Amino acid sequence: MKSSLSLCQRAANAASKYERYVPSCGVFPLGFKVGSIATGVKKNGQLDLGVILSTYEREGGATAAAVFTTNKFKAAPVVASKERLAKSEGRGISAIVVNSGCANAVTGAVGLENANKVVQLVEQQLGRKDTTLLMSTGVIGQHLSMDKIEHGLGTLLNNDDAFGNDFSSWLSLSKAMMTTDTFPKLISSRFTLPGGTTYTLTGISKGAGMICPNMATLLGFIGTDLPISPSALQNILSSAVDRSFNCISVDGDMSTNDTIYMLASGAIDTDLITESSESFPLIKAQVTELAQNLAQLVVRDGEGSTKFVTVHVKRALNFADAKVIAKTISNSSLVKCALYGQDANWGRILCAIGYAQLGDCASLDESTLNVSFVGVGDSKGAELNLVVDGVPNVNINESKAATMLADTDLKIVVDLGTGTEECNFWTCDLSHEYISINADYRS
Amino acid sequence: MKSSLSLCQRAANAASKYERYVPSCGVFPLGFKVGSIATGVKKNGQLDLGVILSTYEREGGATAAAVFTTNKFKAAPVVASKERLAKSEGRGISAIVVNSGCANAVTGAVGLENANKVVQLVEQQLGRKDTTLLMSTGVIGQHLSMDKIEHGLGTLLNNDDAFGNDFSSWLSLSKAMMTTDTFPKLISSRFTLPGGTTYTLTGISKGAGMICPNMATLLGFIGTDLPISPSALQNILSSAVDRSFNCISVDGDMSTNDTIYMLASGAIDTDLITESSESFPLIKAQVTELAQNLAQLVVRDGEGSTKFVTVHVKRALNFADAKVIAKTISNSSLVKCALYGQDANWGRILCAIGYAQLGDCASLDESTLNVSFVGVGDSKGAELNLVVDGVPNVNINESKAATMLADTDLKIVVDLGTGTEECNFWTCDLSHEYISINADYRS
Numbered sequence: 095m096k097s098s099l100s101l102c103q104r105a106a107n108a109a110s111k112y113e114r115y116v117p118s119c120g121v122f123p124l125g126f127k128v129g130s131i132a133t134g135v136k137k138n139g140q141l142d143l144g145v146i147l148s149t150y151e152r153e154g155g156a157t158a159a160a161v162f163t164t165n166k167f168k169a170a171p172v173v174a175s176k177e178r179l180a181k182s183e184g185r186g187i188s189a190i191v192v193n194s195g196c197a198n199a200v201t202g203a204v205g206l207e208n209a210n211k212v213v214q215l216v217e218q219q220l221g222r223k224d225t226t227l228l229m230s231t232g233v234i235g236q237h238l239s240m241d242k243i244e245h246g247l248g249t250l251l252n253n254d255d256a257f258g259n260d261f262s263s264w265l266s267l268s269k270a271m272m273t274t275d276t277f278p279k280l281i282s283s284r285f286t287l288p289g290g291t292t293y294t295l296t297g298i299s300k301g302a303g304m305i306c307p308n309m310a311t312l313l314g315f316i317g318t319d320l321p322i323s324p325s326a327l328q329n330i331l332s333s334a335v336d337r338s339f340n341c342i343s344v345d346g347d348m349s350t351n352d353t354i355y356m357l358a359s360g361a362i363d364t365d366l367i368t369e370s371s372e373s374f375p376l377i378k379a380q381v382t383e384l385a386q387n388l389a390q391l392v393v394r395d396g397e398g399s400t401k402f403v404t405v406h407v408k409r410a411l412n413f414a415d416a417k418v419i420a421k422t423i424s425n426s427s428l429v430k431c432a433l434y435g436q437d438a439n440w441g442r443i444l445c446a447i448g449y450a451q452l453g454d455c456a457s458l459d460e461s462t463l464n465v466s467f468v469g470v471g472d473s474k475g476a477e478l479n480l481v482v483d484g485v486p487n488v489n490i491n492e493s494k495a496a497t498m499l500a501d502t503d504l505k506i507v508v509d510l511g512t513g514t515e516e517c518n519f520w521t522c523d524l525s526h527e528y529i530s531i532n533a534d535y536r537s
Numbered sequence: 538m539k540s541s542l543s544l545c546q547r548a549a550n551a552a553s554k555y556e557r558y559v560p561s562c563g564v565f566p567l568g569f570k571v572g573s574i575a576t577g578v579k580k581n582g583q584l585d586l587g588v589i590l591s592t593y594e595r596e597g598g599a600t601a602a603a604v605f606t607t608n609k610f611k612a613a614p615v616v617a618s619k620e621r622l623a624k625s626e627g628r629g630i631s632a633i634v635v636n637s638g639c640a641n642a643v644t645g646a647v648g649l650e651n652a653n654k655v656v657q658l659v660e661q662q663l664g665r666k667d668t669t670l671l672m673s674t675g676v677i678g679q680h681l682s683m684d685k686i687e688h689g690l691g692t693l694l695n696n697d698d699a700f701g702n703d704f705s706s707w708l709s710l711s712k713a714m715m716t717t718d719t720f721p722k723l724i725s726s727r728f729t730l731p732g733g734t735t736y737t738l739t740g741i742s743k744g745a746g747m748i749c750p751n752m753a754t755l756l757g758f759i760g761t762d763l764p765i766s767p768s769a770l771q772n773i774l775s776s777a778v779d780r781s782f783n784c785i786s787v788d789g790d791m792s793t794n795d796t797i798y799m800l801a802s803g804a805i806d807t808d809l810i811t812e813s814s815e816s817f818p819l820i821k822a823q824v825t826e827l828a829q830n831l832a833q834l835v836v837r838d839g840e841g842s843t844k845f846v847t848v849h850v851k852r853a854l855n856f857a858d859a860k861v862i863a864k865t866i867s868n869s870s871l872v873k874c875a876l877y878g879q880d881a882n883w884g885r886i887l888c889a890i891g892y893a894q895l896g897d898c899a900s901l902d903e904s905t906l907n908v909s910f911v912g913v914g915d916s917k918g919a920e921l922n923l924v925v926d927g928v929p930n931v932n933i934n935e936s937k938a939a940t941m942l943a944d945t946d947l948k949i950v951v952d953l954g955t956g957t958e959e960c961n962f963w964t965c966d967l968s969h970e971y972i973s974i975n976a977d978y979r980s
Contacts (some may be wrong), residue, residue, distance in 0.1 A: 166901050167891035200887060200929050233927040234884045234965040350891060427870070427903035427971075435976030441677045444643060448793060458609050484644050522871075525976075529969050533878030 107197040112277040115391055120282035123319035124292040125150030125359025129257035130270040133246030135195035135232075135239055143246050144270035145216070146190040146315060147191035147257065150361040153321070158187035158227070161329040161335040163352035169199035170209040171228035172353060176225065178213070178224055183325025188218050190315065190355055192229040192271050193243065194300070195310065199234040208238045214242060219251040229353045231273050231300060231311040233357050264296060271313055285380050287373045288431040291364045295322045295384050299339075299354075301392040312339060314354040314388060316381065321360030322367040329369055330378045331356040338385035341417070342393050343424035343521040356381075386518075393520045398528030401433050403521050404470065404505040411513035415450075415457035418506060420519035422450035430524035436499035439492055440465055440480035447508065460484040462511030467495070471503035555720040558834055563725035565702050566737040568593030568802025574712040576689030578638035578675075578682055582908040586689050587713035588659070589633040589758060590700065593804040596764070600803065601630035601670070601773040604778040606795035607758045613641035613652040614671035621656070621667055627735060627767025632659050633758065633798055635714050636686065637743070640754065642677040642793040642895030651681045658687060662694040674716050674743060674754040674795045690889045707739060714743035714756055719724035722834040728823050734807045738827045742782075742797075744835040755782060757797040757831060759824065764803030765810040772812060773821045774799040781828035784860070785836050786867035786964040799824075803812035829961075836963045841971030844876050846964050847913065847948040854956035858893075858900035862951060863962035865893035873967035880941035881933055883908055883923035889950065903927040910938070914946035 128146050136142040142393050145174045148156035160179055171463050179187070191212055213226045220226075230238075250256050257263065268278035282296040299314035322330070335354050360366075366375060394402055405423050408417035423429055426446040432439035443465055452458060469476035476498055479487050498504065571589050579585040591599035603622055605615050622630070634655055641648050656669045664668075673681075693699050700706065711721035725739040742757035765773070777799050795876050804807075810817060837845055853859035868870055869889040875882035886908055895901060904927045912919035919941055922930050941947065 164890065165891035166893075166895075166898070167887060167903060200884070200927075202928060232799075234887075235931055349888060400840060427967075431972055431976045434722075434972065438977070441643070444677075445608065445793060448608035450609075452609075455609070460610060485645060488678055524972060525970050528968050529874055529877065529967060529972060533874045533968075535879070 110467045111395065115279075115394060116277050117280060120261050120264060120280060120296065121284045121294050122261075122264060122282060122296050123317045123359060123361070125156065125319050126317050126357070127257040127259050128263050128267045128359045129250050130263075130266040131250040133193075133258065134208065135193065135242050139400070141197045141266055141270035142193060142313055143243065143250065144192045144267040145247075145250060146267065146317070146357070148357055148359050149531045150359040153360060154185050155189055155360070156357045157228045157322055157324045157327050158182065158184050159324065159331040159356045160227070161332060162355045163349060165350050165352070167200060167350045168198055168281065168477030169230060169234075169351040170201055170205035171230040172351060173196055173206060174213065175227040175353070176378045179227060182224055184328065186225055187227060187357060188220060188222060188225040190227045190229065190357070191216055192313065193238070194273050195232040196230065196236055196238050196323060197232045197234045197351050198230045198238050200234070201237055204292055205239060211240065212238070212243060215247050216251065229313045229318060229451070230355075231269075231271065231313055231349070231351055231354070234350065264298065268298040268300070271298065272299065273311070275300050275395055277395060279395070281384055281391070283380070283384055283386050286375065289373070291362065293318060293362055295381060297384050297388045297501055299388040299392060301395070311349040311351045312354075312392065313351070314385075316354070316356040316384065317382075318356070319375065320357050320358055320367055321362065321364065322358040326367055326369045326371070326374060327356060327358050330381050333383040334382040337382050338389040341420070341517065342389050343519060345422065355405060369458040370437045388522050389490055393522050398525050399522030399525040400525055403502050403523070405435055405508070405519040405521060406505055406516065407508045407510065407519075408516040409505045409513060410510045410515045410517070411454055411457040413515045413517060415452045415454060416510070416515050416517035417519070418452060419447055419510070421447045423506065423508070424519045424521035427524055433499070433504070434525045435522035436496065438467065438478065438480060438495040438499060440486055443506065443508075444481060444486070457510060459510070459512055464511065466507050466511040467498055468505040468507050469498050469501065470505045471501035473498045475502050540914050554838065558722075558837060559720050560723060561709060563704050563723060563739065564727045564737050565707060565725060565739050565806070566760045566802060568599065568762050568804030569760050570700040570798070571706050571710045572690045572693050572700050573709040574693040574699065576636075576685045578685050579937075582712035584709055585638045586686065586693065587635045587710040588690075588693060589710065589760070589800070591631045591750065591800055591802050593802040596803060597628050598803070599630055599800045600765055600767045600770050601625065601627050602767065602774040602799045604775060604797045606792060608729060608793050608795070610643060610793045612640055612673060612677075613644055613648035614641055614673040615654065615794060617652040618647060618670040618796070620830040622670060624888060625667055627771065629668055630670060630800060631663060631665060631668040633670045633672065633800070634659055634690070635756065636681070637714055637716050638675040638677055639673065639681050640675045640677045640794050641673045641681050643678055644678070647680060651683055654683065655681070655686060655690065658690050659694065662954045663970075670798060672714070672756045672794070672798070674714065674756055674794055677793065678740055681905075687824065707741065711743070713742040714741065716743065716754070718743050718838055720838060722831060722838070724830050724834070725825055726823070726827055730819065732816070736761060736805055738824060738829050740831045742831040742835060744838070754792040754794045755835065757782060757828075758792070759797070759799040759827065761799070761801050761819065762804045763801055763810055764805065764807065765801040769795050769811045769814070769817060770799060770801050770848060773824050776821055777801075777825040777828040780825050780960075781832040783963045784863070784960065785832045786864065786962060825880065826841065833963050836849060836965050842965030843945070843968055844966040844968070845946050846876060848905070848951070848962040848964060849948055849959065850951045850953065850962075851959040852956060853958045853960070854897055854900040855955045856958045856960060857893045857898055859953070859958050859960035860962070862890055862893045862953070863960045865889045866951070867964035873964065876947070877966035877968045878940070879939065881910065881938040882919065884931055886949065886951075887924060887929070900955055902953070902955050907952040907954065910941055911948040911950050912944065913939050914944035914950045916941045916944050
């Protein structure tokens with residue numbers, strides 16, 4: 095039996111994760127400035143409010159897209175922003191406000207009034223209407239401390255020096271979104287398209303793997319300086335989220351506040367990107383990869399987890415069934431426990447594949463099914479066949495298995511052999527720490 | 538942080554569960570005899586093979602019904618029995634063989650040959666064809682030790698003294714099904730129908746709550762002495778399983794071997810029960826209640842669990858949505874952790890309700906939603922309102938909550954206020970022990 099980690103060890107692990115996953119520099123898209131402040135909502139005095147401003151105003155300014163939670167109980171900021179974004183048809187959004195410490199969820203009519211009040215405050219300051227979107231994360235069932243928010247927001251917006259488009263400003267913004275996260279999540283990349291246009295993608299997210307007390311609120315923002323039509327932007331973001339934030343298994347719970355926004359400032363002087371642009375598929379792939387990297391950080395940020403596992407389902411009949419199989423394996427408590435116990439338990443994986451709710455039964459054929467572990471960390475290149483053409487390998491090389499399973503990173507490859515589609519899902523193990531953290535949250 | 542239980546404590550807990558949940562007598566339906574033997578498949582020499590014989594042969598003998606796993610990977614005994622039962626059209630089944638220790642799952646063509654060989658052995662002995670069904674549970678990916686099974690089965694079937702229709706024989710049978718179960722599961726009841734006919738229901742099951750190494754195989758058998766038409770029997774069993782064994786949340790994993798059989802010997806001299814019989818709904822309700830009691834024992838038999846929780850969803854628009862909400866709450870890792878931590882965390886319950894995949898969105902209306910804890914153990918009668926008409930109770934009486942949550946038994950009542958249907962689901966908490974047991978299984 096493994097003993098639980100001490101608080102000291104937890105802090106040490108968190109520190110090393112910070113070193114490993116937080117960059118020390120970055121690249122940032124033209125046409126944005128971001129600022130953050132500590133309003134006092136977080137009792138420890140840390141940053142808890144951030145504002146993203148789109149500063150490029152030609153041709154109607156930035157275009158916007160969003161993916162909101164599908165939870166039927168939507169928090170006030172989600173309700174307010176969804177309506178506003180629909181009304182704007184994805185054009186002219188000039189501000190996104192994010193606050194942490196209070197989720198403004200399950201707060202009824204007063205919560206919605208408060209959300210709209212935050213929007214009004216920003217829009218009065220900016221002198222524009224219907225241009226502001228919101229994200230909130232934190233405790234649910236409590237109202238926003240409007241005095242603190244109003245005061246903090248006023249102070250921030252009236253201080254132009256508090257805004258910037260540099261590494262320090264973006265890192266602070268990503269910190270202002272954090273709740274149970276042990277490190278801020280910031281990723282950026284610069285790309286050159288075939289025609290020679292260079293553009294930038296910067297993404298931030300929050301959400302903390304397995305620990306997520308109360309509920310695993312996932313927030314994210316991706317900014318780019320390309321000019322992209324609203325429908326192309328929504329297409330890109332929806333597809334990217336479907337293959338990234340919707341492909342991580344935390345604990346299967348979906349929060350009232352989950353929100354991912356994307357803004358395209360259009361500050362780069364190039365042709366408008368639409369669904370029919372030649373570079374559209376490439377940009378979509380680049381955004382997807384950035385979103386995947388951001389989403390993986392959420393899985394890695396689990397104090398309760400000891401493993402980072404990629405579940406790769408390949409040669410599937412269709413993407414939907416590849417995804418449902420990857421998700422079912424990733425969410426199986428028994429598979430997660432086996433990973434924690436460093437047990438090459440093919441039976442649990444096979445069982446999970448078998449009860450996945452497939453759209454098309456033809457996706458699964460026992461006789462063409464192969465399952466293996468592939469080393470991606472210290473065991474890179476190593477492969478361990480667990481099931482070959484539907485037949486379990488009962489003589490597993492246990493010492494090889496032990497070495498591979500001792501690594502932090504592992505890949506489970508499920509080759510369905512029924513088609514050409516594939517899906518990656520990212521998960522972690524289920525540990526004693528997860529139970530401790532989630533059982534002891536309120537007390 | 539809670540420390541893990543020692544082996545000694547676990548053994549003591551198991552002993553007290555045995556005392557609490559295993560009866561010391563019972564009533565048994567006419568027209569059956571059952572026998573058990575230790576074949577040596579279980580290495581500790583315990584009972585691992587049982588045979589249920591239907592001995593009443595008039596009017597074509599017993600009728601049979603079954604509910605099999607929906608896992609796409611079906612174990613050989615499931616494949617063989619499903620085919621045989623379909624061929625029989627539910628008539629003339631005279632034997633059910635159950636073995637534990639080896640699941641004969643993921644064993645390919647050889648596994649199916651072995652399953653059919655077991656059937657042949659029984660049918661040669663009985664001198665009848667196509668009358669035998671199978672159930673297997675235990676390690677998967679391993680072949681049946683046919684020499685042990687053949688020898689044991691031969692010895693058992695040739696010794697009529699090994700068979701009986703008394704408490705001791707049925708208790709032994711329920712023991713012969715056990716794998717990780719800490720106590721045998723046997724329930725029986727006698728009923729008198731309005732017309733004066735007295736009949737008996739006896740049920741056995743296996744499956745062990747949260748611990749279930751490898752996968753949570755669930756086996757069950759219900760016998761009655763009423764004469765029931767095959768289609769009425771299947772109707773009764775399907776409905777009962779849908780409201781019992783399919784309403785327990787263990788870890789969400791569904792095994793390759795799950796099987797519930799029902800046999801009606803017809804040994805009582807009364808009119809054949811069909812779907813149009815006046816007593817049909819009453820019998821259905823009585824079978825459902827017995828099946829629910831059997832299923833609840835599976836939830837209670839979790840070494841890893843400290844709580845037995847009934848999730849009661851009421852005033853729902855339809856049964857399907859009531860069930861999906863109850864199931865989603867019951868399967869939420871965060872809700873289960875909160876229960877283990879004795880935390881009145883309405884937020885996690887609300888969140889789970891919100892992400893339940895409803896068939897009809899009208900099933901859920903925030904303004905009519907009420908959630909409460911109801912005491913069923915030592916706190917019987919106590920009620921704690923968590924959400925009232927969609928508004929969370931932020932001033933929860935913490936000392937009352939603490940008392941109620943300290944009980945082993947608890948009921949979570951979700952009143953949707955959108956209809957008249959209801960569903961009960963039974964679940965347990967997610968504890969350190971669960972992780973220990975499932976992480977350390979193979980090692």
